[in-house]
Amino acid sequence: MTPVGIAFRLLVLVLMVAFLANPGLFEPLLLPLTRNGAPAIYVQGDLVALTLNHLAIVAMATGAATIIAVGLAMLVSRPSGVEFLPLSRSIVNIGQTFPPVAVLAIAVPLVGFGDRPALIALFLYGLLPIFENALVGLTGVPAAVADAARGMGLTPRQILFRVDLPLALPLILSGVRLSAVIALSTAAIGSTVAAKTLGEVIIAGLLSGNTAFVVQGGLLVAGLAILIDGVFVAAERFAAHRVGALQLRTA
Amino acid sequence: MIEIGHVTRKFGAAVAVDDVTVTAPGGAITALVGTSGSGKTTLLRMINRLIEPTSGTIAIDGVDTRTLKPFELRRRIGYVIQGDGLFPHRSVAGNIGTVPALLGWDRPRIRARVAELMEMFQLDPAVYARRLPHELSGGQRQRVGVARALAAGPRVLLMDEPFGALDPIIRLKAQDDLLALQKRLGTTIVLVTHDMNEALRLGDFIAVMDAGKLLQFATPAEMLVRPATPFVEELIGTGDRPFRLLALAPVSEIVEPGTAGGPPVPATATQYEALASLAWDGRSAAPVAAPDGTIVGIVTVTGLLRHAARPR
Numbered sequence: 416m417t418p419v420g421i422a423f424r425l426l427v428l429v430l431m432v433a434f435l436a437n438p439g440l441f442e443p444l445l446l447p448l449t450r451n452g453a454p455a456i457y458v459q460g461d462l463v464a465l466t467l468n469h470l471a472i473v474a475m476a477t478g479a480a481t482i483i484a485v486g487l488a489m490l491v492s493r494p495s496g497v498e499f500l501p502l503s504r505s506i507v508n509i510g511q512t513f514p515p516v517a518v519l520a521i522a523v524p525l526v527g528f529g530d531r532p533a534l535i536a537l538f539l540y541g542l543l544p545i546f547e548n549a550l551v552g553l554t555g556v557p558a559a560v561a562d563a564a565r566g567m568g569l570t571p572r573q574i575l576f577r578v579d580l581p582l583a584l585p586l587i588l589s590g591v592r593l594s595a596v597i598a599l600s601t602a603a604i605g606s607t608v609a610a611k612t613l614g615e616v617i618i619a620g621l622l623s624g625n626t627a628f629v630v631q632g633g634l635l636v637a638g639l640a641i642l643i644d645g646v647f648v649a650a651e652r653f654a655a656h657r658v659g660a661l662q663l664r665t666a
Numbered sequence: 667m668i669e670i671g672h673v674t675r676k677f678g679a680a681v682a683v684d685d686v687t688v689t690a691p692g693g694a695i696t697a698l699v700g701t702s703g704s705g706k707t708t709l710l711r712m713i714n715r716l717i718e719p720t721s722g723t724i725a726i727d728g729v730d731t732r733t734l735k736p737f738e739l740r741r742r743i744g745y746v747i748q749g750d751g752l753f754p755h756r757s758v759a760g761n762i763g764t765v766p767a768l769l770g771w772d773r774p775r776i777r778a779r780v781a782e783l784m785e786m787f788q789l790d791p792a793v794y795a796r797r798l799p800h801e802l803s804g805g806q807r808q809r810v811g812v813a814r815a816l817a818a819g820p821r822v823l824l825m826d827e828p829f830g831a832l833d834p835i836i837r838l839k840a841q842d843d844l845l846a847l848q849k850r851l852g853t854t855i856v857l858v859t860h861d862m863n864e865a866l867r868l869g870d871f872i873a874v875m876d877a878g879k880l881l882q883f884a885t886p887a888e889m890l891v892r893p894a895t896p897f898v899e900e901l902i903g904t905g906d907r908p909f910r911l912l913a914l915a916p917v918s919e920i921v922e923p924g925t926a927g928g929p930p931v932p933a934t935a936t937q938y939e940a941l942a943s944l945a946w947d948g949r950s951a952a953p954v955a956a957p958d959g960t961i962v963g964i965v966t967v968t969g970l971l972r973h974a975a976r977p978r
Contacts, residue, residue: 563751566716566824567765567814568741581755657798658755 416648424645431638434631435463441631448627455627457616466635469612472530472605473598473643476537481591484542488549489575507546510539515601519608533605533612540601541594548590552583585655592647599640603632613639667692668713668822668856673722675708682708684878685722690871692727692821695848695855697869699862699901705878706858710824713856714743726822741765744815744823744853748830750807752799758784758810759795765818783813786847805836812844816851825857829864841868862901866890866910874898887914891977908974913938920973921954921963930955931965941970 434441438456445455487503490496515536522532556579564578580587606614613632620628668690675683683705690696700706711717713724715736724731731739752761762783763776771779784791787809799807808828815823828844829837845868848855859865865872866886874881874889874897882894890911893899902910917940918933930953931940944952944967951966 557751557754559747559749559751560753562716562747563745563811564753566714566740566745566747566751568737568739568768569764570737573768578753 416645416652420645424642427638427641431635431642434635435466438462438631445627445631448630449625453623453625453627457619457628457631459619460611460615462616462635465611465613465615466639468530469599469602469614469636470639472533472610472612473537473595473602476534476602477541477591477595477598479534480538480541480594481545481587483538484545484590485549485587488546488553489580492550492553492579493571493575503546507542510541511543513539515540515604516607519604523608528609530605530610532608533602533610536605537598537602541598544593544597545587545590548586548593549583552586553579555586556582582658585651585658588647588651588654592644592651595647596640596644599643600636603636667727668696668854669723669725669728670709670713671723671725673709673712673719673724675705675712675717676720681878683712683719686875686878686880687722688873688880688883690854690856690873692854693852694870695845695857695868696871696873697865698856698858698873698875699860699865700875701860703877704875706860706875707826709875710826710856710858713822713824714740714745716740741768741818742820742822744820746811746815746823746825746828748827750799750811750831752807752810752814754799757796757798758789758802759791761799761810762814762817764814769818779817783817787813787843789813804832805840808832808836808840809843812847816847816853821854823853823855825855827858827860830859844868862903866902866914874901887911890914909938909941912936912941912970912974915973917954917965918962920965920969922966922969924951924964926951926953926964926966928952930961933957933962937965937970937973940965941967941974944970 442455449455484507487499487507491500491503518536518539519532522535526532526535560578560582561574564574569577602610602612603614603617606612606618613635616632616635617629620626620630620632670686670688670690673683673686674681686705686709698706698710708717712719713726713731715731726743734742753764756764759777759780762780766776766779780795781791784794789806789809794802794806799810802810808831812825812828815825829840832840841864844855847853857865857868859868866889869886871883872886872889873883874894876897882889882898884892884894889898890902890907893902913936915937916933917931917935917937920937921933926949928947928949931943933954933956935943940952944950944965950968951964953961954963954965956962
């Protein structure tokens, strides 16, 4: 990450913390976006709580997607699991093909309103990038390294956990980053089914014709996405350096 | 000692190794030579059961390899491959300590063993122990690869084109190091190479393979003098055969009584080196010095040439 990139992300962090700690400070900036004396700052709900809940939903959905997708990739990258590759790929592809809105519509009658339908939609939507990245990483271990591992007497399980997974880590992290960033923006839709996310602020703005609400909700989500992306990029860099693969990355 | 008895390996209809019977003597280097596709690597990989024979038996020091679990067998056998195969995410020390860790050695013992090996391979532990493989030169990586293979003190070391990725000068040094190491440890080594020069230089014995069959198993001198088939002869190359023969024996074997002037030739030098030195100086004879510096006799161009001639 360049110094400019770090400085930019720090600025985003500072602005977000300042806004959440004292939204009133930003009222003059948002006031021009309101009409007919409507409030510029969303006060119907606690912005800090909404932000934290938004993050929690994303973390849970992405965490679960990571466990399932990496687990599947581990299974189908072993010789004994190769035959499950087409099936696994179909499952994660369906998760990606169904629009989250449609998943929400289907999930509400099953699990009711609230955070749960949003979790399901984000979980399904997040599987594909993690699965495909993990699969490329787990099957892309250099032939000489794989041969040496076997030749030195590592068992298949030891090869998976001590060689393949550590070497695939940068790519797995890259997949998790993609999923997390997509989930951060998609989670806002969850508020259409009463999930407690920052989407609530945006939807309130849309319903009442208050552009200031839409902008502050949107900017908060965007800020979170930028910060999460930065954290994962740094983690990827570190992991890639550990495996000596930094020179392979162009980004 | 590695006894290979009637070993055949088929891949589908193709026969990669065809009824090979050969014994690699204990405490010696056996070079397995052949062109690509000759089955030499398949044969090597059957010794540590990376490939299972279709039929036949392999025994190491009298123990049939099938009586052990494959991973247990492999932990007892050193394995070095071309391009080193180091774990890119493990430090030099972590790489070298792989097999001892698998065998459950305690940490102080592993650390001591790693330090011992690193010094043996001229890698200062204080400088290199924590480096990652991509921070090393090609020659250093190759040495770490051999150190890793020797970490648990295996009696047998299998090497598949171990010097293939090195540039010529570093390769010569690495070959010398391997010879010195083998002398010191007495390890039984089987080394696969496509390079007959390397085989002649390193092997106590050479096994030549072609199209899955073993064509000849002999000492380097014997193979030079009496190649079993035209193919073996072609591999050896007949153009500089006398010089290669001279390169296999030390000067000490052909010392004659007498005196000669000029700087002495060491008795441990090869006859090839002695001839080169005499030819370059335009001398017909030179004194021979034992390792302790005493002059033990002379070596003559005539004597050298006599030794270079085809034995009858």
